Amino acid sequence: xxxxxxxxxxxxxxxxxxxxxxxxxxxxxxxxxxxxxxxxxxxxxxxxxxxxxxxxxxxxxxxxxxxxxxxxxxxxxxxxxxxxxxxxxxxxxxxxxxxxxxxxxxxxxxxxxxxxxxxxxxxxxxxxxxxxxxxxxxxxxxxxxxxxxxxxxxxxxxxxxxxxxxxxxxxxxxxxxxxxxxxxxxxxxxxxxxxxxxxxxxxxxxxxxxxxxxxxxxxxxxxxxxxxxxxxxxxxxxxxxxxxxxxxxxxxxxxxxxxxxxxxxxxxxxxxxxxxxxxxxxxxxxxxxxxxxxxxxxxxxxxxxxxxxxxxxxxxxxxxxxxxxxxxx
Amino acid sequence: xxxxxxxxxxxxxxxxxxxxxxxxxxxxxxxxxxxxxxxxxxxxxxxxxxxxxxxxxxxxxxxxxxxxxxxxxxxxxxxxxxxxxxxxxxxxxxxxxxxxxxxxxxxxxxxxxxxxxxxxxxxxxxxxxxxxxxxxxxxxxxxxxxxxxxxxxxxxxxxxxxxxxxxxxxxxxxxxxxxxxxxxxxxxxxxxxxxxxxxxxxxxxxxxxxxxxxxxxxxxxxxxxxxxxxxxxxxxxxxxxxxxxxxxxxxxxxxxxxxxxxxxxxxxxxxxxxxxxxxxxxxxxxxxxxxxxxxxxxxxxxxxxxxxxxxxxxxxxxxxxxxxxxxxx
Numbered sequence: 001x002x003x004x005x006x007x008x009x010x011x012x013x014x015x016x017x018x019x020x021x022x023x024x025x026x027x028x029x030x031x032x033x034x035x036x037x038x039x040x041x042x043x044x045x046x047x048x049x050x051x052x053x054x055x056x057x058x059x060x061x062x063x064x065x066x067x068x069x070x071x072x073x074x075x076x077x078x079x080x081x082x083x084x085x086x087x088x089x090x091x092x093x094x095x096x097x098x099x100x101x102x103x104x105x106x107x108x109x110x111x112x113x114x115x116x117x118x119x120x121x122x123x124x125x126x127x128x129x130x131x132x133x134x135x136x137x138x139x140x141x142x143x144x145x146x147x148x149x150x151x152x153x154x155x156x157x158x159x160x161x162x163x164x165x166x167x168x169x170x171x172x173x174x175x176x177x178x179x180x181x182x183x184x185x186x187x188x189x190x191x192x193x194x195x196x197x198x199x200x201x202x203x204x205x206x207x208x209x210x211x212x213x214x215x216x217x218x219x220x221x222x223x224x225x226x227x228x229x230x231x232x233x234x235x236x237x238x239x240x241x242x243x244x245x246x247x248x249x250x251x252x253x254x255x256x257x258x259x260x261x262x263x264x265x266x267x268x269x270x271x272x273x274x275x276x277x278x279x280x281x282x283x284x285x286x287x288x289x290x291x292x293x294x295x296x297x298x299x300x301x302x303x304x305x306x307x308x309x310x311x312x313x314x315x316x317x318x319x320x321x322x323x324x325x326x327x328x329x
Numbered sequence: 330x331x332x333x334x335x336x337x338x339x340x341x342x343x344x345x346x347x348x349x350x351x352x353x354x355x356x357x358x359x360x361x362x363x364x365x366x367x368x369x370x371x372x373x374x375x376x377x378x379x380x381x382x383x384x385x386x387x388x389x390x391x392x393x394x395x396x397x398x399x400x401x402x403x404x405x406x407x408x409x410x411x412x413x414x415x416x417x418x419x420x421x422x423x424x425x426x427x428x429x430x431x432x433x434x435x436x437x438x439x440x441x442x443x444x445x446x447x448x449x450x451x452x453x454x455x456x457x458x459x460x461x462x463x464x465x466x467x468x469x470x471x472x473x474x475x476x477x478x479x480x481x482x483x484x485x486x487x488x489x490x491x492x493x494x495x496x497x498x499x500x501x502x503x504x505x506x507x508x509x510x511x512x513x514x515x516x517x518x519x520x521x522x523x524x525x526x527x528x529x530x531x532x533x534x535x536x537x538x539x540x541x542x543x544x545x546x547x548x549x550x551x552x553x554x555x556x557x558x559x560x561x562x563x564x565x566x567x568x569x570x571x572x573x574x575x576x577x578x579x580x581x582x583x584x585x586x587x588x589x590x591x592x593x594x595x596x597x598x599x600x601x602x603x604x605x606x607x608x609x610x611x612x613x614x615x616x617x618x619x620x621x622x623x624x625x626x627x628x629x630x631x632x633x634x635x636x637x638x639x640x641x642x643x644x645x646x647x648x649x650x651x652x653x654x655x656x657x658x
Contacts, residue, residue, distance in 0.1 A: 204508075
């Protein structure tokens with residue numbers, strides 16, 4: 001019903017001819033359907049100076065979650081895989097880890113055992129692998145890993161695990177004057193070294209979780225040292241806080257895939273004008289992974305309910321996406 | 330000597346003809362001299378694709394202090410004047426203030442007495458006036474004040490207390506692909522409501538001191554509530570930290586006026602390529618204010634030494650600026 005209504009509006013607005021010409025299709029990896037139509041209808045009214053819903057370019061802020069929204073997040077967050085690799089690489093400098101959990105299990109190859117300690121174990125692994133060096137050293141380490149490490153299931157570089165339809169969406173929004181920001185629970189400095197090349201999003205448009213840093217002079221040269229102390233968790237209620245802190249204005253479009261993105265979508269939806277709130281729903285066990293309400297990673301439960309109630313757009317990956325990865329079927 | 334060398338380089342690079350044509354002068358309120366020449370020479374080599382010092386547009390990050398660099402800061406920081414006005418406006422809701430310092434002195438008109446309590450008194454005044462409301466309510470309060478309150482000495486709106494030469498510099502940098510950020514010790518949300526209109530700098534390019542906020546649902550509507558708890562002080566060692574946190578890459582140009590900007594200039598100067606570090610030196614008691622090494626506000630002491638040692642550019646306001654304010658002599 002809703003889909004038919006949107007289609008009717010779109011046809012009235014002469015959007016369909018533009019979509020049916022293959023050359024003009026801005027989202028070629030998206031099947032024609034309600035999700036694609038909602039995006040195009042939103043963008044075209046936003047940029048239409050004759051529309052009461054016109055939004056000036058400087059206010060066209062779009063917020064994107066990263067894990068599970070722009071790239072995959074299974075079998076576990078890629079940043080955690082990075083942290084595990086770093087612990088292994090750093091082990092020779094830490095003989096005490098042989099006896100100390102969660103490191104001991106991890107170094108024996110028992111990842112599950114290492115992570116059994118829950119959030120506390122993860123935090124210890126993250127702190128051991130992400131702090132104690134300068135910001136520049138950390139960026140170099142991330143850069144070296146991201147250009148060489150391979151995904152355990154697909155054998156692809158992690159930067160090849162990005163969703164082709166979302167790359168097209170980013171390009172489409174940018175072409176229409178939108179400024180996309182990443183708003184991720186992942187570490188801000190874990191993303192910055194590669195997102196500009198992969199997504200076209202510059203470091204200053206990345207919001208994420210962070211640890212504290214300290215300014216120091218070393219041999220008359222200033223450095224920023226990464227401290228083993230959390231500064232900010234950019235998840236759930238933290239996402240609107242991070243958006244306000246770093247952007248200072250409300251997005252008009254927000255894209256997520258889990259309950260961790262719910263408050264960001266609520267915050268976006270509560271703006272004065274019209275907004276686009278979109279959930280990517282992982283429904284394709286064959287080409288990617290299928291998970292939602294009970295998944296420990298990327299749980300989408302409350303968000304799915306609220307999306308129904310509020311009429312937000314939900315992307316059914318299996319049916320809405322012609323192609324998931326650039327290299328995939 | 331240095332000035333002559335720069336002039337010689339500039340002449341070789343045919344910069345001088347461009348400067349001497351009045352129509353082409355990008356900095357008409359700047360007298361021809363070493364400061365103006367250093368800026369133009371830096372910009373022209375930065376954008377020159379044939380130069381070994383060429384910098385691609387996305388890396389042309391420029392950091393500007395605000396108080397004393399883009400607008401005036403005497404007889405005290407304008408944000409403090411805002412806070413004092415707010416305390417007076419809020420006094421009827423706080424009968425307890427009549428007996429409680431620093432409010433009691435302030436409400437009797439004794440500003441000096443109120444501020445005698447030093448940092449602690451200032452913090453109390455700031456917290457009382459800046460927290461307890463939503464981010465939107467605070468933005469509206471700032472907006473109402475900045476469009477009506479007048480400077481105690483000049484009788485001008487505070488937004489008229491901006492330096493015309495710096496507005497020209499901002500426009501010149503923007504015209505050459507630079508992205509200017511404000512990096513101020515002042516409150517981030519005190520600046521955001523007006524800097525886009527006054528400086529052309531959007532809210533997402535503002536870095537400043539901040540208090541913590543909390544996401545809350547009020548009548549099914551999400552709000553961010555401003556809490557009486559400091560989150561970040563964007564001053565001295567905090568400036569490079571704030572730059573890394575919000576921009577995630579190093580500026581190639583930095584502009585300040587006090588020792589509070591020194592670490593930002595050091596951080597900028599320590600980049601791999603060439604950089605422009607510039608201090609505005611308040612030397613004009615007649616048209617503005619003259620102060621430096623011993624001033625409680627905007628002290629410039631160590632910075633002035635380091636500028637000499639490192640060969641940074643120092644703007645002598647009295648001699649380098651033809652005009653200070655758009656409305657002034």
